Amino acid sequence: MSYETDFVQWTREQAALLRALDPSPTGLDADNLAEEIEALGRIEISNMSRHFKIEVPDFPAQCPLTVEQLVDEDFDFPGAIKRLESRDV
Numbered sequence: 230m231s232y233e234t235d236f237v238q239w240t241r242e243q244a245a246l247l248r249a250l251d252p253s254p255t256g257l258d259a260d261n262l263a264e265e266i267e268a269l270g271r272i273e274i275s276n277m278s279r280h281f282k283i284e285v286p287d288f289p290a291q292c293p294l295t296v297e298q299l300v301d302e303d304f305d306f307p308g309a310i311k312r313l314e315s316r317d318v
Contacts, residue, residue, distance in 0.1 A: 237270040239270075248260060275296070278300075
């Protein structure tokens, strides 16, 4: 994936590549750099959702899930559903 075509996916891929590096020869803080790069992708998702004023009809205001979580390809939907179902609403 390229930076120009899918920035969010690019940030995820770059973070994974950084985490796969051996930081010992260079002292590179790969984990924190990877987290910062992933954060840029999350910020982009947040900005896009505000820009396009994405609204989900009948989305409960008290729902603990964010738009960022809902569009994250790694989000654990089955786990979130189980947690939400077990809550006293």
